[in-house]
Amino acid sequence: MKTHILGLALSSCIVSLMPLPVRALHLSNNGSGQVLLFPYYTVNNENQSLISIVNSTDRGKAARLFFREGRNSRVVMELSIYLAPHDVWTASVFSLQAGGPANIVTLDNSCTVPALKTNANLPALSNGNRYAPFSNSAYTGSSDDVGPDELARTREGHFELIEMGEVTNASFGSLSAITHGFNGTAPACQNLVQAWATGGYWHTNPQADLAPPGGGLSGSVSFVRALNGTMQMVAADAIEGFSQSILHTRPAQGQPTLNSYSGPIFSPPALVTAHVVIDGLPVALRYSVDDTVDAVSAVLMADRLQNEFVTGASVGGVSEWVVTFPTKRFYTDVGAARPTAPFPRAYALVGGRDAAPVDFGGKAWARTGREIPCVASIGGPQCESTAPAIATALNWAANVVTFEQFTDPSDAGSRILGSLLKFDISLDDFFGGPLTTEGAVQLTFWDEVVGAPTIAQQLLRPDITGRRLRGLPVQGFWVASYTNGQLTPGVLSNYSDAVRHKFRRALSPAP
Numbered sequence: 001m002k003t004h005i006l007g008l009a010l011s012s013c014i015v016s017l018m019p020l021p022v023r024a025l026h027l028s029n030n031g032s033g034q035v036l037l038f039p040y041y042t043v044n045n046e047n048q049s050l051i052s053i054v055n056s057t058d059r060g061k062a063a064r065l066f067f068r069e070g071r072n073s074r075v076v077m078e079l080s081i082y083l084a085p086h087d088v089w090t091a092s093v094f095s096l097q098a099g100g101p102a103n104i105v106t107l108d109n110s111c112t113v114p115a116l117k118t119n120a121n122l123p124a125l126s127n128g129n130r131y132a133p134f135s136n137s138a139y140t141g142s143s144d145d146v147g148p149d150e151l152a153r154t155r156e157g158h159f160e161l162i163e164m165g166e167v168t169n170a171s172f173g174s175l176s177a178i179t180h181g182f183n184g185t186a187p188a189c190q191n192l193v194q195a196w197a198t199g200g201y202w203h204t205n206p207q208a209d210l211a212p213p214g215g216g217l218s219g220s221v222s223f224v225r226a227l228n229g230t231m232q233m234v235a236a237d238a239i240e241g242f243s244q245s246i247l248h249t250r251p252a253q254g255q256p257t258l259n260s261y262s263g264p265i266f267s268p269p270a271l272v273t274a275h276v277v278i279d280g281l282p283v284a285l286r287y288s289v290d291d292t293v294d295a296v297s298a299v300l301m302a303d304r305l306q307n308e309f310v311t312g313a314s315v316g317g318v319s320e321w322v323v324t325f326p327t328k329r330f331y332t333d334v335g336a337a338r339p340t341a342p343f344p345r346a347y348a349l350v351g352g353r354d355a356a357p358v359d360f361g362g363k364a365w366a367r368t369g370r371e372i373p374c375v376a377s378i379g380g381p382q383c384e385s386t387a388p389a390i391a392t393a394l395n396w397a398a399n400v401v402t403f404e405q406f407t408d409p410s411d412a413g414s415r416i417l418g419s420l421l422k423f424d425i426s427l428d429d430f431f432g433g434p435l436t437t438e439g440a441v442q443l444t445f446w447d448e449v450v451g452a453p454t455i456a457q458q459l460l461r462p463d464i465t466g467r468r469l470r471g472l473p474v475q476g477f478w479v480a481s482y483t484n485g486q487l488t489p490g491v492l493s494n495y496s497d498a499v500r501h502k503f504r505r506a507l508s509p510a511p
Contacts, residue, residue: 024241024273024274024275024284025239025240025241025242025272025273025274025275025295025296025299026239026240026241026274026275026276026299027237027238027239027240027299027300028215028238028239028240030238031218031235031236031238032054032056032215032216032217032218032238032240033215033216033217033218033238033239033240033241033242034162034163034213034214034215034217034238034239034240034241034242034243035160035161035162035163035238035239035242035258035296036053036160036161036217036218036219036236036237036238036239037158037160037236037237037238037239037300037326037475038051038158038159038160038161038219038221038234038236039158039234039237039322039324039326039398039475039476039477040070040156040157040158040221040234040322040324040398040417040476040477041067041093041102041156041157041158041159041221042155042156042223042417042418042419043093043094043095043102043103043155043156044095044155044156044413044417044418044419044420045225045413045414045415045416045417045418046225046226046227046228046418047223047224047225047417047418048092048093048094048223048224048225048226049092049093049094049221049222049223049224050090050091050092050093050221050222050223050224051089051090051091051092051093051219051220051221052088052089052090052219052220052221052222053065053081053083053088053089053090053161053217053218053219054087054088054217054218054219055083055084055085055086055087055088055216055217056086056216056217056218057085057086057214057215057216058085058086059085059166059167059211059214059216060082060083060084060085060166060167060168060174060175060178060179061081061082061083061087061163061165061166061167061216061217062080062081062082062163062164062165062166062167062210062248063080063081063082063083063161063162063163063164063217064078064079064080064081064161064162064164064247064249064255064256065077065078065079065080065081065159065160065161066078066159066160066161066162067093067102067104067134067154067157067159068157068158068159068160068329068397069139069153069154069156069157070156070157070158070396070397070398070399070419070421071147071148071153071157071347071354071396071397071421072139072145072147072329072332072333072347072354072356072396072397073157073158073326073328073329073333073397074138074139074143074145074329075138075254076101076102076134076135076136076138076153076154076157077102077104077132077134077135077154078251078252078254079104079112079113079114079116079251080112080113080164080251081110081111081112081161082110082111082112082113082167082174082178082189082192083110083178083217084110084175084178084179084180084187085179087110087178087180088108088110089106089108089110089112090106090107090108091104091105091106091108091116092104092105092106094131095155099150099151099152100151100152101133101134101135101136101151101152101154101155102133102134102154102155102156103131103132103133103134104116104131104132104134105125105129105130105131105132107129109180109186109187109189110178110180110187111177111178111187111189111192112189113192113193113196113251114132114193114251115189115190115193116130116131116132117129117130118130118189118190119132133151134151134154135154136149136150136151136153136154139153145333145334145335145347145354146334146347146348146349146354147347147354148354156398156417156418156419156420156421157397157398158324158326158397158398159221160258160326161217161219161236162242162247162256162257162258162260163213163214163215163217163242163243163247164210164213164246164247164248164249164256165207165210165211165212165213165246165247165248166210166211166212166213166214167209167210168209168210168211169209170208170209171201171208171209172195172201172208172209173191173209174191174192174195174208174209174210175209176188177189177191177192178192196250196251202248202250203250206246206248206249206250207246207248210246210248211246212243212244212245212246213242213243213244213246213247215240215241217238218235218236218238219235219236220233220234220235220236221233221234221236222234223416223417223479223498228481228494229494230481230494230495230496231496232479232496232497232498233498234477234498234500235500237300237475239296239299242296243256243260247260257293258292258293258296258326258327258330259292259293259296259330260292270288270289271286271287271288271289271464272286272287272288272289272292272295273285273286273295274286274287274294274295274296274298274299275299276298276299276301276469276505277505278505278506278507283507285298285463285467285469286463286464286465287461287463287464288464291461293327293330294460294461294463296327296473297327297330297342297460297473298460298463298469298473300326300327300473300474300475301342301460301469301470301471301472301473301474301505302445302471302472302473302474302503302504302505303444303445303446303470303471303504303505303506304442304443304444304445304446304471304503304504305323305442305443305474305476305501305502305503305504306440306441306442306443306501306502307321307440307441307477307478307499307501307502308438308439308440308441308478308480308499309321309403309427309438309439309440309441309478309480310437310438310480310482311403311404311437311438312437312438313437315482315483315484316481316482316483316484317437317438317480317481317482318405318415318416318480318481318482319402319403319478319479319480320400320401320402320403320414320415320416320417320419320422320478320479320480321400321401321402321441321476321477321478321479321501322398322399322400322401322417322476322477322479323394323398323399323400323401323443323474323476323501324397324398324399324474324475324476325343325358325397325398325472325473325474326397326473326475327473328343328356328397328473329347329397331343332345332346332347332356333346333347334346334347334348339461341458341459341460341461342458342459342460342461342469342471342472342473343356343358343458343472344357344358344359344458345357345358350395353395354395355395355396356395356396357393357394357395358394358395358445358458358472359445359458360394360443360444360445361443361444362425362441362442362443362444363441363442363444364427364436364439364440364441364442365439365440365441366436366438366439367438367439372427372436372439393423394423395421395423396421398421399421399422399423400414400417400419400421400422400423401422401423401424401425401443402414402415402419402422402423402424402425403424403425403426403427403441404424404425404426404427405422405424406424406426415481416479416480416481416496417479425441427439427441445458445470445471445472445474446458446470446471446506457470457508458470458471458472459508460473467507467508468507468508469505469506469507469508470506470507470508471506474501474503475501476500476501477498477499477500477501478498478499478500478501479496479497479498480496480497480498480499481494481495481496482494482495482496483495
């Protein structure tokens with residue numbers, strides 16, 4: 001048994017009637033695929049982020065894991081994971097000190113390159129377990145961006161897993177090397193480390209003992225505060241049909257990326273297809289392979305998202321939303337050399353701080369269905385009419401929207417996740433009614449009213465037919481915690497939960 005460590009308008013008639021390829025890029029409907037997008041990790045506020053990655057197939061897997069800091073999605077930890085058939089890999093991301101870097105540790109025998117568990121060159125915890133600190137090298141020195149350089153920047157962000165291929169025994173016995181013995185013996189992981197060393201068979205030919213990716217990977221991340229006795233688990237979003245070619249590369253090269261698509265290619269011209277469900281019907285959108293990331297963004301595009309909130313003092317309610325843009329860096333990073341659409345601004349200094357702000361509108365309803373007239377924000381527009389206030393304050397790749405936490409100091413982390421990448425919302429009744437403590441909120445990334453100046457008409461780049469998806473490529477969830485001290489005198493009960501956002505996918509009016 002594995003040990004957990006504490007610590008997603010129809011197309012034109014011509015296009016819609018064409019047969020669709022079986023292996024087009026799309027969001028998986030069963031949670032497994034070739035690419036896993038995890039919306040968040042954190043080690044703030046005494047949280048540990050527990051990771052579980054599952055290979056549900058009877059074939060070996062080679063995958064690359066990237067942890068990305070939350071401001072500009074720069075890589076802070078990169079790791080290759082090799083999974084035996086039906087293997088599960090678990091790890092914990094944790095912190096040793098306030099303001100220090102995030103670290104990763106595993107008690108798992110599954111193979112990684114570089115090695116973690118058995119790497120004598122890594123620092124050790126007091127119990128002897130080896131761990132690897134996250135690095136700031138991708139945003140300092142010659143890679144410097146406008147964000148802070150401190151290691152504390154590694155403490156929260158998002159991460160992704162990309163399958164590079166299926167491991168075989170064709171020439172060098174790699175599948176046997178990563179397979180756990182029935183008597184409990186560990187895999188021969190050192191064989192893989194040596195395969196990447198100078199003169200090793202993967203150093204010479206990275207495709208040796210590899211077949212094209214086949215999917216079947218799934219994963220989750222859990223946020224654990226041991227002293228509070230709370231845990232919230234969120235499943236990764238899975239993308240299927242990402243690649244039909246081997247993507248196996250040397251470690252620490254920053255490859256493959258979400259722009260490394262090698263799926264069904266139509267020639268001429270060379271195109272990549274993304275399948276999106278809109279109003280219950282499938283739509284096939286085709287993009288140039290030079291803009292592969294647009295196909296990945298397409299399956300994540302939403303013009304609005306909705307979820308719940310609870311802030312009532314009687315139940316000790318605290319609510320926070322994670323809103324992550326996993327492909328944002330391809331459009332906003334100053335080193336990306338790409339147009340910004342669908343994002344309106346590049347990552348730069350804005351008002352003295354680093355940001356790539358995106359526009360959104362807000363609406364809220366109480367549990368009774370009564371619309372809350374004002375959705376205001378600290379530092380943003382205040383309510384002067386019954387129209388919802390608008391703010392441009394989702395500044396980063398990973399954002400945490402908090403509710404009624406505006407009395408906290410600006411440099412204090414959010415109350416559950418400890419996020420410093422936060423944006424607070426206040427839900428006030430414009431007519432002087434009581435503060436609403438529970439209900440639903442909707443964030444909109446698209447102007448519903450033609451000509452309205454408040455929200456940018458954010459649109460993905462057009463596919464080859466000129467069709468454009470509305471909004472932004474987004475994922476995330478609501479996390480809630482409750483404290484009950486009324487059950488038994490002297491007994492304090494804590495509860496927590498995580499619920500994924502609900503999204504609306506929509507095409508813009510035909511050009």
